[in-house]
Amino acid sequence: MEQFGLAAITILVGVGGCVGYFFLSNAALDAIFPARGPQAGRNITRAAQIRPWLFLLPALLILGVYLVYPVFVSIWLSFMNNTGERFVGLANYQWMVGDEKFRESMVNNMLWLVVVPALSTFFGLLAAALTDRLRWGNFAKAMIFMPMAISMIGAAVIWKLVYEYRGGGQEQIGLLNALVVAFGGEPQTWLTTPGWNSFLLMIVLVWVQTGFAMVILSAALRGIPEETIEASILDGASPLQIFFKIKVPQIWGTILVVWTTITITVLKVFDVVYAMTNGQWGTQVLANLMYDWMFRANDSGRASVVALVIMVLVLPVMIWNIRNARKEMR
Amino acid sequence: MDNIAGTRSSLTWVVNLSAAALVILWLIPTLGLFVSSLRDRDQIAASGWWNAFSASEQTAQVRAGAPDTAVQQDGLFVIEGNAFAEGAPGRVSAFGISSREPAAFEAGSAAATSEGYSLTVNEDGAYRLTSPTAFEGTRGERFFVTTTVPSRLTTENYGRVLAAEGIGRSFLNTLTVSIPATVIPILVAAFAAYALAWMEFPGRAILIAVIVGLLVVPLQLSLIPLLKLHNTIGIGKSYMGIWLAHTGFGLPLAIYLLRNYMVGLPREIIESARVDGATDFQIFLKIILPLSFPALASFAIFQFLWTWNDLLVALVFLGNTENQLVMTGRLAGLMGSRGGDWEILATAAFITIAVPLVVFFAMQKYLVRGLLAGSVK
16 A cells, blocks of 8 residues: 555656646746846747747656667667676677577567568458458457557467467367367477477467557558549459559558558567567577576676667668658658 | 449458458457466366366266275175265266276276276266175275366456465556556656647757657667666666656657647637737646647557556566566566466466456547557658
């Protein structure tokens, strides 16, 4: 109960502090540059120049400390030894180039980057197209969208049951092995068999992200002007032709947005791997490798190098996003 | 639109069936876990969850009463008893006397053991072991029964897990993390978004670009520097630390969502308020904030789901003591320590996802709206 008290006080202090800050700083500004008297004109301009920064200050402060400052510290730490106290030059980068586990993570991450956005977008588009004109379409959408609300760790438990293996001739309680047995195959220890297991982890993320892709793409499909579709029907196009030749090209931009957004999610994927295999049996990915070096090996130098690699991989999407946002503003 | 002559009905069927298949495919994993959380340990071990609604067969080993409980009847030594524990449900379908063939004999028939005894087990579990000579040894005869147990779903697991596995405590911890971490960024972001949407100042375009860029900065990059910083100023491994961390990580999305929404508000309202002499502070508080409610709700849901479901930030910025371990962390721990105890894992997992699911179904409209506005177009 004590921590609820603390939480309540924090909310009150936080909210009160915020409102208080904004109110008082604005009042102070009005007091310093009053909008009356002989210099009213100049004062109004001055106040108008300063006021935006009063509104922005807390946000900029937090963004600076929590997102911008760490980038520079990470770069700095990547040149330091495991405790971050001694300069070691490029030693961490050299380690990275030669490290077996790092190479494995890189290869896996590239696979994730291809498979998860591709499958999620594909299934999302399929779901959007199928459910759009159904009477029970909204229900269907809600069901496919639901995994978005489930934590990655919850999803990991859900899918671990699907992949469960039982040896010694016992009845299989995992759905996948039960199906394999029903079709006359041998049950497998799916998660510990290198090769397949990474793909089985990817399926978990595809399952989660498809709902996101579906929601965005479904809105885009609805935004397509009716005339283009009517015209193609009059010209005798089949439903499949309409979909692939008329609809898909018109939502191409949205498909790209969905793809890149899922790409970012994939690069940061951590919980699924951490909980299901913890990077063993050839399933390591960068985010979990970084966690391993940070908290199991206590090596801030190497962990920072891995984190910077993730950042570099995110960079193209970041630049693309910024360019698009600027284009839209103009 | 669908009315291309002649093809309509068959196409509609195909679409309906494919959509149904897709929905079922997406639901089955979750359904499996939910059903498992309602079964008891023995049932989960004995059969897959898809058998939960039909009666299940279980094979059990039973030991007959000890030789000194035998009574003499008509010149025979007899031991009688029941293979079921008092009041247990079920029906014996077969029994056996060796572990290699545990279901060799039908219920009600008589089996001869290697020692020359005769064993009969009835459907209701009552057994009768007879011997022409006195029983030897001190332990009872071992035999096997295959029983059919009717389907039984129970919520007992939930009571047990909430009380014993610390999930109840973790539920409170997660709540402690989520609520301030949702409320605080909204306010900070709303002011900034207003400035970026409706105030003119040099550098505004660059600031917006920076925020779009920060949207995708990976969390991983921030963990080490921030943990060091938090340790230095004395809020490492504390609620204060994780609230601030979540605020920082959620802020770019909050500002971005709210700014995009506020920019779309009608200019005339704001202009006329300015003409009437309202200050920016008043305009923000009395006009912008109430009008932006949908966007505020969208972000609040995002941030709440994200902080509730987060594992990484909690692992780094909170400790794993009883009064700091959040549910996702507890669940990850259970996966390691009780990996085979599906009745506990399934139940714990369902408790952790219950609140997000309720929020999701209640507020789906705002979540969809936020997603549509939040994906950088």
